[in-house]
Amino acid sequence: MFRLTSLNLNGIRSAANKGLLPWAESMQIDCMGVQELKAQAGDLEGRFEQIAGMHGHFHCAQKKGYSGVGIYSRHKPTAVNFGFGHPEFDDEGRYVEARFDRPGHKTLPRLSIISCYFPSGSSGEERQQAKFRFLELFYPHLSKLRDEREFILIGDINIAHQQIDLKNWRSNQKNSGFLPEERAWMTRAIDELGLVDVHRRLRPHDGGEAYTWWSNRGQAWANNVGWRLDYQLATPGIAAHAKTVSVYKEQRFSDHAPLTIDYDFTL
Template sequence: MRIASVNLNGIRAARRRGLEGWMERRDCDVITAQEVRCTVADLPEDAFGGYHAVYEPGSIPGRNGVAVLTRRPPVAVRTWGAEVLRRAPGEGHTSLVPADDPGPLARGISRYAPEGRYLEVDLDAAQGPVTVASLYLPKGGLPAELQVAARMREAPDGGARYQRKMHFLDAFARHLARARTAARRRGREFLLTGDLNIAHSRQDVAAWRRNQRSEGFLPEERQWLDDQLSPRTLVDVVRRLHPEADGPYSWWSWLGQAYARDAGWRIDYQLATPALARAAVSAEVDREHDGVRLSDHAPVVVDYAL
């Protein structure tokens, strides 16, 4: 089973750059997407190709939005209470429908429920006993004591974006433990995919020395991710298959020569329960399709021998 995760940075822009051709060439069984950034009404009818699509657009026009595309209809869909678009291949309807009951939300998560940041589906039996989740984690910012206006592209905010991200991380850790446990009770493996906006180790940032005081590579962010991973809970699938590699990076700035020099960050992940992680046989990052970048992120593609 081939599963890809990609931050699209806008599905309409990604389609202009060749998303449809990439989807056809890669022939994935499951694709998870983040930053779809499109209202349901503005989605092209063929936006999701020949897949069954579940899309949680969120309530902020032009921002966020997560989706899961599957070959067969999922047997369950869960959000943090938001409605979703469910579209079969060839259908063009644009009405939102309730997702399945997620049960009580973890403490702190309801604050982010309308933002289009999280969606999970249970694959049907023909695809495998797996729950697949798509996450777009907030980018965050710097704590107040590290903010120097002359060195920042955005205006100093007194650490507000940093505090918001840390609150999200605290709440999401509780949710993640619940989701993984709930999947096990259903007899399923669990796979968290998406843009986590955190680089875990020095191998995951090309210029790690210079970025030790940058958002996304702060010690407390890296520690949070470290706390989610263990041989008994969740395994970083790409790192398991590429233990000694720098990268493979999945995000590069549009500015300067970052992409040409491969001066990137690895912030897009597939984190799997141990048995599923052991089934992973290959992992690649598709830097470009037909010589064109689909987004400032690149798809992370993993083959699982299920």
């Protein structure tokens, strides 16, 4: 089995102080995509290059204490790509892709695992417009990649796709994360690109148990007033190998919960 986890850390140092490292060790994860490092390369050196036997590859934002993504893997990638070719968002540290190319592998000769952090538009109209620009630019990148290789896109997508994906969907229809344009992008990625929302494929009726983010305001966590913002979106060939999914909530490392899916293949 291949165990793949995604987690928005809301700061890697903060998450480590809350028990992230021993938890990752106990989970026997093969690969973990992380988002919102909120750290620079110098902050990671000597402390976070390796976690639970996995080696890290990081794309940090130019702005200190902001964004940043990483991929930890037990298996050495054949290549790692940082950014997807658009400076506005590459400078924010939103995309890292680990490639595992094995010509002799009968099942998955070319596989990419991508850790991605989609922009949030919740802070105002300027950032919402940036989010729309990101979605417009990112779609053709995924389309081209899909034509070339199997991949799993994991990360904080900052979109709740369907009504089942958040507690208060009626009152959030005009709020970032549940806007019609954002949800339409997800629908298009699934229906036209053919990407598979792996959690939904495995457990189509999960409601509150599928939430991965809770606001720090009020009693959102205590009352499970959450959103499903973290996904594993896979090309059909690899999605067919998914077997089990879980969202870990026994400990809190950030305002997000880890999403873990087991696949029946090995690298």
